[in-house]
Each structure stands twice: as C-alpha cells, then as structure tokens.
Amino acid sequence: MTVVIRNVLLLRIARCILIASPLCTVEASTSVAQNVAPPPVVATHPPVQPVAQPTAHPAEDLFLRLGKVGLDPARVYHVRDAHIDRPGLYLTLEDGTIGFTQDILGRATGALFEGEGEVLVFPPDRAERSSLALFTGSAILEEKISFGYVRFNDGTYEDLKPHLKPTADATAFLSKWTTQAPDWAAADAFRLLETYAALLPSSEPSHEPAREARQDRILHSRLFGAKLGAFDIFYDSLSAEQVQVLQLTQAEGGSYYDIWMSFTPKARGSDPTLPQEVGPDAFEIPSYKIQARITPPHRLEAEATCDLHIVREGQRALLFELSRYLLVTGVEASGEPLEFIHNPSVTGSQLARQGNDMVAVVFPRTLKAGERITLKFTYGGDVLSEEANGLLAVGARGTWYPNRGLRMANFDLVFAYPPEWTLLATGTRTGADEIRPDNARPNATRPDGAPLTPEELHSRWISSRPVPVAGFNLGRYVKATAKAGSVLVEAYATGEMGLAAPKVAPGLASAPGKNLPDSSRPIPPFSDPSSPARNVQVVADRAADAVTFFAERFGSYPYGSLALTQAPGPVSQGWPGLVFLSGYAFLSPEELASRNLRPADSILARQTPAHETAHQWWGDLVPWKSYRDQWISEGLASYCALLELEPEDPAAFRLVLDNYRDDLLQKKGDRRMSEAGAVTLGQRLNSSRFPLGYDLIAYGRGAWLFHMLRQMLRDDATLASQHSKSASPPSNPDALFMKILLSVQEKYAGKSLSTRELLDEFAARWPKSLWFEGKPSLGWFADSWIQGTSVPIMELKNAKILHPKDATSATGTIVQRDAPYDLITPVPLYAEVPGKPLVLLGRIFADGPETTFHLRVPPGTRKILLDPQATLLRQR
Numbered sequence: 068m069t070v071v072i073r074n075v076l077l078l079r080i081a082r083c084i085l086i087a088s089p090l091c092t093v094e095a096s097t098s099v100a101q102n103v104a105p106p107p108v109v110a111t112h113p114p115v116q117p118v119a120q121p122t123a124h125p126a127e128d129l130f131l132r133l134g135k136v137g138l139d140p141a142r143v144y145h146v147r148d149a150h151i152d153r154p155g156l157y158l159t160l161e162d163g164t165i166g167f168t169q170d171i172l173g174r175a176t177g178a179l180f181e182g183e184g185e186v187l188v189f190p191p192d193r194a195e196r197s198s199l200a201l202f203t204g205s206a207i208l209e210e211k212i213s214f215g216y217v218r219f220n221d222g223t224y225e226d227l228k229p230h231l232k233p234t235a236d237a238t239a240f241l242s243k244w245t246t247q248a249p250d251w252a253a254a255d256a257f258r259l260l261e262t263y264a265a266l267l268p269s270s271e272p273s274h275e276p277a278r279e280a281r282q283d284r285i286l287h288s289r290l291f292g293a294k295l296g297a298f299d300i301f302y303d304s305l306s307a308e309q310v311q312v313l314q315l316t317q318a319e320g321g322s323y324y325d326i327w328m329s330f331t332p333k334a335r336g337s338d339p340t341l342p343q344e345v346g347p348d349a350f351e352i353p354s355y356k357i358q359a360r361i362t363p364p365h366r367l368e369a370e371a372t373c374d375l376h377i378v379r380e381g382q383r384a385l386l387f388e389l390s391r392y393l394l395v396t397g398v399e400a401s402g403e404p405l406e407f408i409h410n411p412s413v414t415g416s417q418l419a420r421q422g423n424d425m426v427a428v429v430f431p432r433t434l435k436a437g438e439r440i441t442l443k444f445t446y447g448g449d450v451l452s453e454e455a456n457g458l459l460a461v462g463a464r465g466t467w468y469p470n471r472g473l474r475m476a477n478f479d480l481v482f483a484y485p486p487e488w489t490l491l492a493t494g495t496r497t498g499a500d501e502i503r504p505d506n507a508r509p510n511a512t513r514p515d516g517a518p519l520t521p522e523e524l525h526s527r528w529i530s531s532r533p534v535p536v537a538g539f540n541l542g543r544y545v546k547a548t549a550k551a552g553s554v555l556v557e558a559y560a561t562g563e564m565g566l567a568a569p570k571v572a573p574g575l576a577s578a579p580g581k582n583l584p585d586s587s588r589p590i591p592p593f594s595d596p597s598s599p600a601r602n603v604q605v606v607a608d609r610a611a612d613a614v615t616f617f618a619e620r621f622g623s624y625p626y627g628s629l630a631l632t633q634a635p636g637p638v639s640q641g642w643p644g645l646v647f648l649s650g651y652a653f654l655s656p657e658e659l660a661s662r663n664l665r666p667a668d669s670i671l672a673r674q675t676p677a678h679e680t681a682h683q684w685w686g687d688l689v690p691w692k693s694y695r696d697q698w699i700s701e702g703l704a705s706y707c708a709l710l711e712l713e714p715e716d717p718a719a720f721r722l723v724l725d726n727y728r729d730d731l732l733q734k735k736g737d738r739r740m741s742e743a744g745a746v747t748l749g750q751r752l753n754s755s756r757f758p759l760g761y762d763l764i765a766y767g768r769g770a771w772l773f774h775m776l777r778q779m780l781r782d783d784a785t786l787a788s789q790h791s792k793s794a795s796p797p798s799n800p801d802a803l804f805m806k807i808l809l810s811v812q813e814k815y816a817g818k819s820l821s822t823r824e825l826l827d828e829f830a831a832r833w834p835k836s837l838w839f840e841g842k843p844s845l846g847w848f849a850d851s852w853i854q855g856t857s858v859p860i861m862e863l864k865n866a867k868i869l870h871p872k873d874a875t876s877a878t879g880t881i882v883q884r885d886a887p888y889d890l891i892t893p894v895p896l897y898a899e900v901p902g903k904p905l906v907l908l909g910r911i912f913a914d915g916p917e918t919t920f921h922l923r924v925p926p927g928t929r930k931i932l933l934d935p936q937a938t939l940l941r942q943r
C-alpha cells in the first residue's frame with residue numbers, strides 16, 4: 068500500500084482538505100452546523116481593478132502568474148511589531164525585513180520576511196494536542212521564527228503598512244531572495260485562482276463581489292522555526308478545517324506531510340471534546356451520466372456529464388478531483404466551451420512536475436447560489452494495467468470521473484469494452500449487453516495474433532439509489548454465483564494473483580472497504596501455484612452468508628446485487644454492489660498458511676469478503692461525514708466481520724481482537740503504535756512517525772471501540788436479567804447494541820454520519836446502569852477513548868470482602884496506569900463464588916488513576932475480579 072503523500076495544493080484546495088483519498092474526505096451535504104463557525108471576518112479588499120487586456124486564456128494566464136510571482140523590488144521595507152492574526156493563530160513579525168510580491172490584478176498576494184518573529188497556535192482538543200505533541204514534543208505551538216513566506220488574498224498588505232519603514236537592506240535582501248521567491252509561489256496558485264477568478268473579465272456587468280466571496284480569506288505561511296525547522300501554517304476561512312499546521316518530512320518509505328494540527332476554532336458553547344463539524348460544500352453534484360470506452364490493457368476514454376447545484380454565492384472557478392493520468396480535452400456548459408486548467412496546460416511548471424489530481428473549471432461569469440448547471444467533461448488516459456493474465460489493475464479508481472470526494476450522487480454509466488473481457492460496475496445492470504461494431508479498433512488481434520471480431524459490448528449500469536462513489540472492474544474471469552435470499556452474489560477471479568497495487572496517485576488509493584490483511588510485512592512473491600479462480604465459489608458463498616447475516620441485523624441489502632471481483636495487490640475495497648477483492652481473500656487456508664502469515668492475519672484474509680460486504684451498509688449506504696469519521700466505517704466493518712465469525716469460531720474472534728490490541732502495544736522506537744493518534748485523525752495517522760498508523764488505529768482501535776460499547780450494553784442486559792424474577796441469562800444480550808446500529812442505518816442511510824451523530828444515537832438509548840454522573844451522554848467515551856490514544860493498565864488494589872461471615876460487601880480501588888490522569892472507564896467487576904459461575908457485580912466508572920468502590924456482593928464471595936472477560940482495550 069502506497070503511503071500517503073499529498074501535495075500542499077491538494078491539501079488546501081479541495082474543500083475536503085486533508086490528505087488521503089478524495090473518498091475519505093466527505094463533508095456534510097446538508098444540515099450541518101454552519102452556525103458554529105467563528106464570526107465572519109470581513110476582509111478589507113482594495114478596490115477591484117479589471118484586467119486590462121483580455122487574452123485567449125485569461126484564467127490560465129492568471130493561474131500561471133499567481134504560481135510564479137516574484138518579489139517587487141520597489142516594496143522592500145523594515146517591519147517592526149506587526150501582527151498577522153487569524154482565528155486560532157497568531158503570527159508576530161517583531162523586527163526584520165519584508166518584501167512584497169509583484170502586484171497581480173493590482174494586488175499584493177504575498178510577502179517574504181526575514182528577521183525575528185514568533186508564531187503561536189493553540190490546539191483545541193485532546194486529539195489535536197497529542198498530535199502536536201507527537202511531532203513537536205509540546206502541546207502548544209510557540210516557536211521563534213527567522214523566516215516566513217506568506218500568501219494571502221485579503222488586505223494583509225494594507226494591514227501591515229503602518230508597521231513598515233524604508234530600509235537600507237533592500238539590495239542585500241533582494242539579491243538573496245529574488246531568484247528563490249517564485250519557486251514558493253506555485254503551491255497556492257489554485258487556491259488564489261479560486262479567489263481572483265472573480266476579477267477576470269466577465270460576460271456579465273461587473274458588480275461587487277458577493278458577501279460570501281468577501282469572506283474568502285486565506286493566509287498560507289511557510290515558516291522557518293528555531294527549533295522545529297521549516298513548517299507550514301494555513302488559515303482558510305472557506306476550508307472544512309480552517310487552521311492547519313503541517314511539515315514535509317522525509318522518513319522511511321518516502322516523504323510525508325505530517326499534519327501537526329487541523330481544526331476550526333471552537334465556537335463558544337460548542338462540545339469541547341469532539342472537533343467542529345464541517346459545513347456544506349461549495350457545490351454539489353447530484354447526478355452523473357458517464358459514457359466510457361475501455362480498451363484493455365491501458366486505455367480509458369470518457370465523457371462525463373455532471374449536474375451541478377451551486378451552493379456558495381460568487382464563485383467563478385470550480386475545482387474537481389480528477390486523476391492526473393487523464394488528459395482533459397474539453398469542458399462544456401450547455402454546449403459552450405469553458406476554460407479549464409489541468410496538468411498539461413502548465414507544462415514545465417512545478418505543478419506539472421509534481422502532478423496533481425485537480426481540474427479547475429472557470430466560468431465566464433459569477434455563479435449564483437441555487438443555480439443549476441450541466442457540465443460535460445471529455446477526457447482520456449492510460450489508467451489501467453494488466454498485472455497478470457486477464458487481471459487488470461484499475462488505476463484512478465476513485466478519480467476516473469470529476470468529483471468532489473465521497474458525495475452521494477446518482478450514476479448512469481455506459482461502458483463500451485471488448486467482448487473477451489467481463490465488466491462489472493456499481494449500480495444495476497440494465498438488460499443484456501448490446502453488441503455493436505467496434506469502430507475504434509477495426510484491425511484488432513487476439514493475444515495469439517488471430518484476428519479479433521471488431522465488435523464491442525455496451526453495458527449500462529444505473530444506481531438504484533444515490534451512492535458515494537461509482538466505479539468498474541474488468542478482467543477475464545471465472546465466475547461463481549450464490550444467493551442470499553433474493554440477492555444475487557457473484558464472485559469473479561482469474562487463475563493468477565498479480566502483485567501490483569493499482570496505479571494511482573500517491574495517497575489516493577484508499578476508499579471505503581480498504582483492508583490490508585498483512586500490510587505490515589513484505590508480501591511473498593506470487594511465484595507459487597495459488598489460483599484465486601480455484602476458490603471463487605467459496606468467496607461467493609462467504610459473501611452470501613455475510614449478506615444474510617448483516618441484512619438480518621442492519622436492514623435489507625441496499626443494492627440490487629453484489630459482485631466481488633478480483634483485484635491485484637493486497638488492498639480490497641467495498642464499493643456499492645461492487646467489491647475489488649484482493650487475491651488474498653480467494654486463497655484457501657492451506658495457501659494462506661504457506662505464506663507465513665500470522666494466524667490472526669490468515670483469519671482476517673479469509674474474513675475480507677465479510678468485511679467488504681459489511682461496507683455495503685457501513686461506508687456505502689451510510690458514508691462517513693469527514694475524514695475524521697472514516698474510522699466508524701473501518702471499525703464497524705472490521706467488527707461486523709468478527710460478529711459474523713464469533714458464533715462459529717469464538718476462539719478466532721478472540722484471537723483477532725487480541726491481535727489488534729497487541730499490534731497497538733507494539734513499540735516503534737520509544738513509542739507504542741497506539742500513540743500514532745486518535746481514531747478521529749483519519750488518514751493523518753499515516754505519518755513519518757507511524758507510516759502504517761491508519762491501519763492499526765482505524766481498524767484495530769476502531770473495532771475495539773465498538774467491542775467496548777457492545778460489551779457495556781451486554782453487561783446492562785445481564786444485570787437486568789439478574790434482577791428479574793427468573794434470574795436466567797438474557798436470551799439476546801446483543802439486542803440493544805444491534806437495535807442502536809439499526810437505528811443509525813435507518814437515520815443516516817443515504818446521508819453521512821459523524822462521530823458525534825453516532826454517539827448521540829447510542830446516548831439516546833444508553834441504559835441507566837451505564838450513565839456517568841447521572842447523564843446518558845457519552846461525552847466521557849468521546850474524550851477518553853475516541854479522542855484518546857491510551858491502552859491503559861488496569862488493576863485492583865486493596866480489594867477486601869467485608870463481614871467475612873456473611874460476605875455481603877466488598878471494597879477496593881481500581882487503578883488505571885499508563886493512562887492520562889483524567890481517563891474515564893466503566894470497569895466491570897465480578898464476584899468469584901466457589902462452585903458457581905462468575906457473577907457480574909456491575910460497572911464502576913474508574914475516573915483517573917485511583918477510584919475506590921464499595922459494592923454489595925453475593926454471600927460466599929471469595930474474590931473480586933476486574934474485567935475477566937477482557938471487554939476493555941487495556942494491557943493484559
């Protein structure tokens with residue numbers, strides 16, 4: 068699995084900020100608390116100056132100027148006691164020299180500072196504090212700086228003017244920095260284009276920028292700190308998380324953007340534990356029609372027609388994610404060509420060298436909120452490769468059509484492809500494939516050189532309900548089918564494993580359904596005779612069993628059918644109705660054993676069909692709201708696969724859970740893997756310190772968090788039955804846990820789910836025996852366990868049975884060690900009575916390092932036991 072490296076451009080440009088897959092970075096589509104954003108800052112824009120001379124490509128020209136602007140020799144000053152403050156961050160230029168960049172559209176958009184300064188940023192919650200501490204050793208950022216390169220789109224220059232004086236150092240300053248300054252400009256060109264496109268010549272009479280446009284403020288500072296070296300601080304008023312501090316770091320496996328902090332300053336009165344939730348996107352794409360021609364083994368050509376719904380007033384440049392390997396040849400709105408910016412238009416620039424996965428579309432006028440527009444993109448490129456005989460890697464899997472990340476949309480897909488291949492896609496196949504003359508390749512030949520019938524198949528796939536992502540897979544497959552009630556489940560595999568991971572942009576490989584059965588160790592070479600095709604029926608049957616198991620608990624299967632299709636490499640992804648399944652998942656226990664996997668990893672490999680099937684509900688039907696909530700999908704899919712395993716093999720269930728815990732406790736240097744960060748950091752967890760942090764935390768800790776919630780609810784059911792007349796064990800101790808998950812599905816199907824919303828659903832039904840401080844709120848769980856990173860040691864101290872003759876009560880102290888001082892844990896205590904099964908006494912909230920208790924216990928109690936069934940994520 069490729070590690071996450073994503074250029075700053077992408078990080079900042081997409082509203083979906085942050086790292087990793089565009090598919091991991093969903094934001095709220097509706098109803099999210101815009102009202103929790105800090106008070107709007109009204110920027111002091113200078114007067115608008117129209118562009119003097121229109122050119123054939125005004126947006127591209129503007130983009131190129133923004134991306135290579137240099138210093139203005141006439142504007143170098145001495146600066147003293149100047150403050151550049153934004154909500155949540157404070158930058159002070161105490162004493163030094165500052166040079167501003169040349170005007171673009173009559174504005175200064177940047178400055179370079181050398182001298183003495185300081186920066187201060189306070190992270191707002193536990194997860195961000197521990198993230199910052201991981202990278203810097205301190206829970207606040209307070210750093211002396213000697214250099215800063217800043218870009219802005221507001222009145223920063225005007226604000227600084229009162230602090231500027233002429234300087235005698237201008238010549239030396241310019242000779243030192245003039246050549247280098249343009250190199251730093253490219254990183255913000257896309258984002259500045261978004262702002263300044265509004266000033267390009269318009270097809271409509273010019274007017275004042277809309278209110279929202281005036282609140283568009285960015286400040287990107289590239290700083291050099293005395294202790295921390297070079298790092299970047301972004302403020303972006305329109306971004307999902309307005310303040311972000313990161314550092315480009317070289318480490319094992321390549322380069323990383325370590326994100327030290329990312330947050331929106333909290334509004335007064337908001338929840339102090341979890342991050343601010345994100346607001347609506349700048350525009351929505353409710354539906355797509357895509358016609359694609361696939362010519363294996365490499366080529367994809369497509370026309371994608373997208374219906375757009377404009378949300379934010381005043382935009383002229385809209386940004387889409389699209390693979391850098393696809394060349395856009397045209398973008399039209401209602402038949403009129405639009406200017407667009409994609410890699411090839413900036414040949415030779417830093418952008419082209421880095422590559423990117425963005426396309427900007429620039430409109431000839433300002434767009435209005437509520438407007439509906441239809442855009443047609445025409446593009447093509449080599450995004451496929453044949454990794455083994457008949458086994459294709461579909462690269463650009465999530466960026467083969469222009470999108471805004473993981474968002475609900477309806478898809479109408481038509482694929483043309485050669486008849487010797489089998490194609491599966493998301494959605495429901497409409498009727499039989501049509502056979503048409505293949506005009507694109509009249510002289511095609513088979514691999515053996517024989518002439519090929521110049522025909523192609525056309526198949527059409529329509530989504531039966533909005534889905535967060537659409538895609539396809541094709542190969543020369545062997546097929547097996549199974550039924551889960553009325554749901555058709557198909558598995559498709561080839562006779563070879565194939566080694567390569569899909570060719571995708573770094574950091575773009577992940578999606579709902581990613582599962583790495585063995586990502587931490589090198590993959591053995593596939594020179595053995597393993598054949599996924601041989602076990603294809605087993606996979607179909609396993610997935611059908613999983614569909615049945617989950618449908619009984621989480622509501623009926625959401626899509627028409629389910630196809631599990633082999634994909635090369637170790638990564639699997641569960642998309643709506645279509646699973647890309649690693650060859651590992653097709654291997655028999657014997658074949659897996661021959662690969663020297665740990666026993667738990669072999670179990671996980673065989674569980675992959677169930678894990679990916681669980682994503683049909685958790686991830687596809689109910690997607691995560693932002694990258695911070697992706698752990699819900701991975702934790703739940705992992706845990707649901709275990710739930711299915713538990714009745715048939717409880718020892719395997721336990722082994723996998725214990726393995727997740729042991730992996731978290733493994734040391735990397737002087738730190739435990741659990742210290743990679745909180746589950747809510749999402750793919751930020753893959754950092755230079757912990758290149759595989761995301762897998763261990765989102766899957767391992769994520770599954771454990773659901774295990775803890777479930778076990779608390781089981782204990783409540785047990786206590787209730789102990790107090791009932793029959794005193795028999797509960798017939799279905801998981802009833803409440805399953806009921807809550809079903810209610811989450813019913814409430815959030817077709818929407819998206821945040822961590823806060825998930826916890827609210829649990830709190831709404833949280834039983835009184837588990838209330839903390841007299842309240843059903845799970846704020847303590849959010850703060851201690853979801854935002855926390857610890858795997859504590861828990862022990863009993865001074866446990867005593869009082870009145871030894873009748874043994875009616877017990878006292879003692881619960882000790883939490885290797886844990887934050889304020890960790891809160893509901894600890895189950897049991898009584899050991901000779902000749903009887905263990906008796907659950909209840910859950911005691913351990914609050915901090917030591918918590919004393921005094922409990923009634925059954926007569927004859929010999930001993931008090933702490934969590935003998937290992938229901939808590941703790942060291943053993």
Ligand SMILES: [Zn+2]
Binds near residue numbers: 582678679682701704
């Ligand atoms: Zn998954």
